[in-house]
Amino acid sequence: MRKPDVKVKNIKDLAAVLGISVTTVSRVLNGKASLYRISPATSDKVMNAAREFNYFPNSIARGLRLEKTETLGLIIPDISNPFFASMARTIELESRRQGYSIILCDSMDDMQTEKELLQLLGSRRVDGIILAPVGKKFDHIRECGKKGIPVVIIDRYMPGGSIPFITADNYQGARDAVEHLISAGHRTIACIQGLKGISINTDRVNGYTDALKSHGLPVDESLITGDDFGIENGYASTRMLMNRDNPPTAIFAFSNLIALGVLRALNEYGLHIPADVSVVSFDDQPWFEFLASPMTTVEQPREKIAGMAVDVLLDLIKNKSSGAKTGIMLKPALIIRNSVGRPAAASSRVSAAGTKPV
Amino acid sequence: MRKPDVKVKNIKDLAAVLGISVTTVSRVLNGKASLYRISPATSDKVMNAAREFNYFPNSIARGLRLEKTETLGLIIPDISNPFFASMARTIELESRRQGYSIILCDSMDDMQTEKELLQLLGSRRVDGIILAPVGKKFDHIRECGKKGIPVVIIDRYMPGGSIPFITADNYQGARDAVEHLISAGHRTIACIQGLKGISINTDRVNGYTDALKSHGLPVDESLITGDDFGIENGYASTRMLMNRDNPPTAIFAFSNLIALGVLRALNEYGLHIPADVSVVSFDDQPWFEFLASPMTTVEQPREKIAGMAVDVLLDLIKNKSSGAKTGIMLKPALIIRNSVGRPAAASSRVSAAGTKPV
DNA sequence: CTGTTAGCGCCTTCAA
């Protein structure tokens, strides 16, 4: 211990204490000692002093000089949604492992907010952005890319677009789910979709209809309902569905939140899963297996999506490789539990649906 | 539109285009036009040009100059835990509303990582830190405060310490839960605790024992089990508990994750809630009401905790008010659903517990 | 009312 009482906040202070130049200190601290053939003696002296005085370089100044902040922006529609939260976790961990920090932004599923966030991150000079976009418009994102900040999209993507994306194969996932329902004997299968017009939703609807068609079943447009990934939509759509003259024997919920709404509505009607109606949901949750009837789900490989997003983005940042492959689609998995059974006799369900909720 | 072809990346460039000084531009952009009595004509000119050329000030340079980054660090043990995720959301939203961004860090419930994160955030020159600490040691946190970065602790706190904290009244929450169990007729009540020795755990255990004592019930130390807030602990502890000669008729789980483990174990034993055993959990979850038996829980006021944490931290940052009140404790709420019933006859449970899991 | 200029802490070119 030399003089722990001296305040060292600068590289200059440190150099002064050691009686050498800031240049040398900087070089040592950046691991360029051997490159500049700095004597081991000097090098050690610097390293020890840095530790001794508890000196950490000012990343802000560094960022200004180097024109890179080693910071990534992460924009997510709702961080309290476990689906996004778990991806955020992987992204943070993996980024940090590679020396980058994350600025977290919640767009509240609002397009205007997303737009502002993109500018905010730009002015904060992040080196790149991982974005789970809210809507169907991508102009503002493309513009961001033009301004030199690489962007990688997760979850949703721009069909035929130029922005790299990582997502699950939603078409296949939906198709698998519906095939499963069909093979259990269901013929009247409803789906409660999320935001209409966005890629993942369209893909899922296509998977749904194709599964039906491939089994020679008719596609009843009125069984495709909903317009939002939230819980309220699941609730309202289910009520609407179960009040039909000919209610579905199975419901395919396009998100875990929608599924929650479905459960609530079914619960109020006194309808049981899978005895009265079968349910399959997108996006697995740890608690799905503890429900009254453990939920059969289509699980997206979130960890992989998140991890690859970081890798692709950092590749874009470091190698300026304008992304040979612009899009990656990962296989989802159908997790079969206990929310799907043989279709019930129509009569029992109708009468039950006629009951007023508690 | 003047010349959208000219690249404006500087305040200097912008000043050049307008033929005025950088000072004036800077002043206008920082809303100090009237303070310096800048003519409205000039002011408008600047504002329009900024918009026109899509100019955003470089926050990095600004941070260097001002010695403040308008960035807050947020360290959380596990962002994929919905309890923390929802607080993170409120913190992000509220901070942004007040002009601050969030650097998100996941400490993976690891003390060493937490320590490193604190240094990382220090070198990134965040203006303040909101921290949900991992462990029982607080030296590294205190040290961080000494170095000039204000820290506010959430969830856990340092008993008798000097670091400001916002937390729920865990003692009261636990006490309420156990009183509820007692009033339902339970006498053999187990609790599965989290990390021993940390404030919230100790408070909950005290609430548990005091509730028992105040009703003249004996405190059986062997019914206080567990050592971690995770799902595995809930699972293992429940198995251990139900294999006793005299298994509890009710279980109080100290976290939602522990509750999940309890459910899994009970499920394997073929034990039903609340017919065979009653359960109360800490930390409400949206899906708790859709379980086979909707879960009765102690809910912490997360939004309020998160919001106040931001307010207290920003107050510390802006007013350097060294926190008149160093700790705030918020009232929790007992949400009664359907996981608590009258205690079952002991014989049935014992025989059930003897059954091998599926 | 507006402008000139000196740094904030760091890295790097150029010079020795």
Add this chain to the structure above:
DNA sequence: TTGAAGGCGCTAACAG
């Protein structure tokens, strides 16, 4: 093998 000095973009004295 080591230094000196300029400048990244911005703001705030200090001067008009």
